[in-house]
Amino acid sequence: MDVIEHFIEPFWARYSGSITVEQRKALQATLQCRTPALGGHRYACNCGQTHHAFHSCNHRLCPQCGAADTAQWVHKQMGKLLPVPYFMITFTLPEELRSVMLGNRRAMELFFQCSSQAISELLADPKRTGFARSGFFGVFQSWTQEMRYHPHIHYIVPGVGLTEDDQLKHLKNPKWLIYAEPFARRLRTLLANQLLDADLIEKRLFWQLVKMDWNAAVDPAGSGENAVKYLGKYVQRSVISDGRVLAIEGDRVCIRIKNRDTKTYETRSMSGVEFIHRYLLHALPARFHRIRYRGFLHARGKPKLQWLQLLLDARIAKAVEPPKPAHAGYLCPRCGTPMRRTSRHARAPPAERNQHFFNVVAA
Template sequence: SADTVIKIAADPKHLGAQVGITSVLHTWGSAMTHHPHVHMIVPGGGLSADGTKWIACRKNFFLSMRVLSRLYRRLILEELAQLHKAGKLHFFGDHAGLADSAAFEAMLAPLRKIDWVVYAKEPFAGPKAVLAYLSRYTHRIAISNSRLIRFDAHSVTFRAKDYRLNGARRHTTMTLATGEFIRRFLIHVLPKGQHRIRHYGFYGNGNRAANISRIRDLFGAEPPTWKEVGDKDEGDNDPCLRCLALPCPCCGGRLIIKGTFKPTQQTKAPPRSTRHAA
């Protein structure tokens, strides 16, 4: 999905700019079914190829969803074919027959002819509402304890939503066999090394800080000048007690100094608990 947006956005026929992407993987629905999809936050524009100017998209239009969907379809199907040829796909149960190359190709053939859905829209309530929505999924698990109603060795009952219904009727309860509940929960545990949040384009980790600083300059945005809260007077201009007017070298966000010490001053260790003699 990131390759699709980056390639189309870089094409001069569409936007002709390097965009930045924050991508969040979400794999579950209310009933913990397997529903993998990706939410992407993309600014409405990007840096020119030489990095000298900001190229904004047209009002109420970012990129053609038709063009995005066709490239996304091609990239996914080509990658699946390559993985199958390299023997990196494994099939079990009713799908064991797909290990045969001819059967796998027959399965992919109709997928090349149907339309794939890629959806892009401007946030109606603004960027903050989108960030607030996605932040609820970034560090959560498939189900929280508050949704559990009762459970035993045989079944688990929990609160869920039926998205086919509207209003108060949407909120319902669901009971699953204990084994099925555990299976649904575990399919949302990410494999080792898999990240739920990824950054691409000018948000890429290697050049993120420099790119954000450059974009601030192009917009004429003043650098942040937050001051560390302490016992010093407001007129104290000691730079060691001020938050640097530089982005964080790791994430590009505001850099806040939590404490300072002089070159000849030893840092203090945490106080030791008093041990009582026997």
């Protein structure tokens, strides 16, 4: 990403002593993505034209990577959709918990655990939907349009479930699931207590959290297709794409954002150092999974999902065109014919890649 390369020196001079291991790895991966440091291949054409293609870093924060994985994920989820109404449940944490969550894998795991438990419990309530066995999946997202840290989880929930004796259970009203307030209150109780028990918050903050209103939203999502496509943007995509960076003006960066209230595009400006700082806020801890599946959508729940499909007469998944590969080879920019691979560039050893990174940031 040109912006990061442009401002890496002043950023490193200011933040090198405070960034985490995950942030350093994300920064190095982004800077070395599709460069000779990661190796690649040489292609040639009969007309004499040559082309060097270097490997991607495949880091989940890198804006150049993840498009193919996203398409595959969306394709897979489309095949699991049931012929029922869907809903999106979104949990957003209070501002007081953002510093607790930032880079803390244990806290983030508890957020997932408690929010999914809140959904399961409320769906199982016979006074509400009565889904003794439900299924849903959630995607963790940490950013706003302005790249600020704003942790929240989107869940996609089908409006159908199973009773204790595995009988089909539909919603009484296909346009209505449950009010948002019970989800928010249940998450508040579960998560505040879990964070306190794990010594991740002090009692003073605990009492502050349990007295405030938490935020949850429940929105109808139709057949679920658009919701899956929407979440696909966050599965393997970065906090910002190259296309949203409009210009570098002196020591500042201009980016494009979408105002969700007016549904118009606007411009925001920030220093280049601040841009990199916000970018790295979203480097996830190692081994933290951004996507979680629960109930009959979990791998272990496949028999229940197949039983549901049978009951709903949906044994054959909806036909979805398989995503096209990112590219079917390189075409010669001169004559337009397919190029052939002629040689391979070896990936630089880890020590050499690390040294190259430190040479760049401390140049």
